[in-house]
Amino acid sequence: xxxxxxxxxxxxxxxxxxxxxxxxxxxxxxxxxxxxxxxxxxxxxxxxxxxxxxxxxxxxxxxxxxxxxxxxxxxxxxxxxxxxxxxxxxxxxxxxxxxxxxxxxxxxxxxxxxxxxxxxxxxxxxxxxxxxxxxxxxxxxxxxxxxxxxxxxxxxxxxxxxxxxxxxxxxxxxxxxxxxxxxxxxxxxxxxxxxxxxxxxxxxxxxxxxxxxxxxxxxxxxxxxxxxxxxxxxxxxxxxxxxxxxxxxxxxxxxxxxxxxxxxxxxxxxxxxxxxxxxxxxxxxxxxxxxxxxxxxxxxxxxxxxxxxxxxxxxxxxxxxxxxxxxxxxxxxxxx
Amino acid sequence: xxxxxxxxxxxxxxxxxxxxxxxxxxxxxxxxxxxxxxxxxxxxxxxxxxxxxxxxxxxxxxxxxxxxxxxxxxxxxxxxxxxxxxxxxxxxxxxxxxxxxxxxxxxxxxxxxxxxxxxxxxxxxxxxxxxxxxxxxxxxxxxxxxxxxxxxxxxxxxxxxxxxxxxxxxxxxxxxxxxxxxxxxxxxxxxxxxxxxxxxxxxxxxxxxxxxxxxxxxxxxxxxxxxxxxxxxxxxxxxxxxxxxxxxxxxxxxxxxxxxxxxxxxxxxxxxxxxxxxxxxxxxxxxxxxxxxxxxxxxxxxxxxxxxxxxxxxxxxxxxxxxxxxxxxxxxxxxx
Numbered sequence: 200x201x202x203x204x205x206x207x208x209x210x211x212x213x214x215x216x217x218x219x220x221x222x223x224x225x226x227x228x229x230x231x232x233x234x235x236x237x238x239x240x241x242x243x244x245x246x247x248x249x250x251x252x253x254x255x256x257x258x259x260x261x262x263x264x265x266x267x268x269x270x271x272x273x274x275x276x277x278x279x280x281x282x283x284x285x286x287x288x289x290x291x292x293x294x295x296x297x298x299x300x301x302x303x304x305x306x307x308x309x310x311x312x313x314x315x316x317x318x319x320x321x322x323x324x325x326x327x328x329x330x331x332x333x334x335x336x337x338x339x340x341x342x343x344x345x346x347x348x349x350x351x352x353x354x355x356x357x358x359x360x361x362x363x364x365x366x367x368x369x370x371x372x373x374x375x376x377x378x379x380x381x382x383x384x385x386x387x388x389x390x391x392x393x394x395x396x397x398x399x400x401x402x403x404x405x406x407x408x409x410x411x412x413x414x415x416x417x418x419x420x421x422x423x424x425x426x427x428x429x430x431x432x433x434x435x436x437x438x439x440x441x442x443x444x445x446x447x448x449x450x451x452x453x454x455x456x457x458x459x460x461x462x463x464x465x466x467x468x469x470x471x472x473x474x475x476x477x478x479x480x481x482x483x484x485x486x487x488x489x490x491x492x493x494x495x496x497x498x499x500x501x502x503x504x505x506x507x508x509x510x511x512x513x514x515x516x517x518x519x520x521x522x523x524x525x526x527x528x529x530x531x532x533x534x535x
Numbered sequence: 536x537x538x539x540x541x542x543x544x545x546x547x548x549x550x551x552x553x554x555x556x557x558x559x560x561x562x563x564x565x566x567x568x569x570x571x572x573x574x575x576x577x578x579x580x581x582x583x584x585x586x587x588x589x590x591x592x593x594x595x596x597x598x599x600x601x602x603x604x605x606x607x608x609x610x611x612x613x614x615x616x617x618x619x620x621x622x623x624x625x626x627x628x629x630x631x632x633x634x635x636x637x638x639x640x641x642x643x644x645x646x647x648x649x650x651x652x653x654x655x656x657x658x659x660x661x662x663x664x665x666x667x668x669x670x671x672x673x674x675x676x677x678x679x680x681x682x683x684x685x686x687x688x689x690x691x692x693x694x695x696x697x698x699x700x701x702x703x704x705x706x707x708x709x710x711x712x713x714x715x716x717x718x719x720x721x722x723x724x725x726x727x728x729x730x731x732x733x734x735x736x737x738x739x740x741x742x743x744x745x746x747x748x749x750x751x752x753x754x755x756x757x758x759x760x761x762x763x764x765x766x767x768x769x770x771x772x773x774x775x776x777x778x779x780x781x782x783x784x785x786x787x788x789x790x791x792x793x794x795x796x797x798x799x800x801x802x803x804x805x806x807x808x809x810x811x812x813x814x815x816x817x818x819x820x821x822x823x824x825x826x827x828x829x830x831x832x833x834x835x836x837x838x839x840x841x842x843x844x845x846x847x848x849x850x851x852x853x854x855x856x857x858x859x860x861x862x863x864x865x866x867x868x869x870x871x
Contacts, residue, residue, distance in 0.1 A: 210666030
């Protein structure tokens with residue numbers, strides 16, 4: 200049920216955002232691609248197939264340990280395009296600048312964007328700039344939209360997971376969310392936790408080369424691993440069982456989550472990729488991840504099952520099993 | 536020369552915005568497509584050519600006579616893609632919602648977007664939603680990014696104008712800008728001036744069919760006819776001479792401009808297209824415009840000349856000639 204006004208939790212990546220998207224956007228725009236609710240649309244263009252994805256970045260503050268809104272804006276959209284299995288080629292960029300923003304800050308953000316684009320191997324080809332009065336923005340908001348090209352006809356959407364598949368994660372959870380919140384709140388305990396924001400298109404391409412039957416990819420951003428896996432479980436009509444002891448989390452991040460009352464499975468990541476692969480290609484996919492940039496801590500974290508479709512479970516370190524729920528309400532507003 | 540902070544005029548469509556784009560964005564991103572400074576990039580994808588364009592819409596207020604931010608967000612980007620000669624196919628949409636926005640307002644905007652997309656024949660295929668705290672947005676900001684397909688190899692960029700070409704305009708100037716400012720300021724004199732926001736992709740396709748050698752298209756949005764023609768003159772290294780008496784302007788709009796101290800050539804339009812065509816195809820192009828939706832008031836307004844490259848002149852009704860300057864400073868902030 201929708202409320203009558205927008206609240207922060209409508210942007211959380213959790214259940215309220217999902218309701219808003221399903222009941223309002225998907226309903227009104229009524230497009231089959233939108234309805235799939237994948238991170239990227241896959242589209243026919245003159246006999247070829249392209250992937251297209253968009254994200255607006257409103258992270259606060261715009262500079263944080265290990266990165267800034269510019270690096271985030273390039274990596275986030277590159278990764279969303281890559282989840283479809285496409286090779287990202289082109290980015291557009293739309294800026295909303297707030298009156299009073301220091302030009303030096305804007306330059307710093309642009310340098311980050313250039314560097315991240317060069318690393319990902321994508322071109323920034325078109326742009327737009329709007330300025331709003333002081334008090335109607337927050338320094339800078341950035342939209343990037345990415346286009347990539349798909350080789351072959353393989354669909355790697357969220358609905359492709361099958362019982363028996365394995366779930367891989369490319370590295371440690373929670374770094375981005377904790378880095379931003381520590382900067383925002385001036386928390387001393389986490390001074391060396393840095394964002395993981397990184398372009399993962401090369402990692403995805405390596406996994407597809409090693410494991411051509413890879414079912415799907417998803418990057419666990421807003422709403423964290425919990426939202427991403429729940430979306431896969433619902434879209435595929437399967438359940439997913441995660442082994443807590445197999446999920447890589449830095450001790451400092453785990454400590455920060457406990458202190459702040461966050462569930463690390465619900466904290467945003469900006470440089471991690473989930474891959475679901477058939478059992479027989481699991482080892483090849485894991486090896487490919489591990490030898491890719493940003494994949495050294497990759498691990499097999501779970502398995503896809505037939506029973507209880509739409510549910511995600513965690514086998515805890517203590518031998519019990521609990522449900523891994525999507526975020527309800529808002530945990531960390533403006534994390535990306 | 537750049538100042539050290541962002542000011543509203545950096546978003547004006549005038550000279551300060553051009554300086555910001557040239558000295559900062561084009562310089563830093565260093566991409567040949569960006570450097571062309573056309574409204575859309577034209578790009579190779581798997582043996583095909585696509586066009587891509589992005590725009591963020593921050594118009595205030597979000598509802599105004601004849602339209603709203605939703606209609607604007609679809610039409611503006613469809614038109615930018617169409618300026619390249621491409622057939623627009625797909626749109627992404629990124630929302631920044633301000634906490635407290637009534638859901639009913641958002642629904643109204645979405646309905647407008649759906650209707651405009653249906654009229655243009657484009658699909659909204661992927662999206663993103665962010666929410667910012669009250670006081671860090673203004674109801675709703677929308678980014679749309681469009682992708683279209685280009686048939687053939689013809690380049691119709693801003694650098695293509697040649698001496699002897701004719702300049703066509705698809706209809707009356709200034710309607711959008713005056714409609715928004717009248718709503719914003721509660722001006723009683725202009726109650727029946729409505730935005731011209733409209734999708735012009737069918738009009739452009741009709742002109743190309745009738746005048747295949749059409750050099751280029753541009754929609755005179757922020758900065759108005761003056762910015763658009765100056766950009767063409769600079770990019771092509773030509774001058775453009777406009778006949779004031781040939782430029783269609785509604786009497787009410789002209790009156791409002793005089794009262795408010797605006798130059799109608801610098802006021803934003805959202806449903807008008809400039810076409811530059813070789814002399815011998817002028818009549819065919821004009822007829823095609825006139826029989827297209829939104830083209831009934833089309834007119835031949837000027838000619839391209841070799842002398843004084845980069846300048847735009849107006850032959851006034853009084854027999855004198857003056858320079859048609861780009862906007863300096865800010866005239867109407869947040870007009871689109």
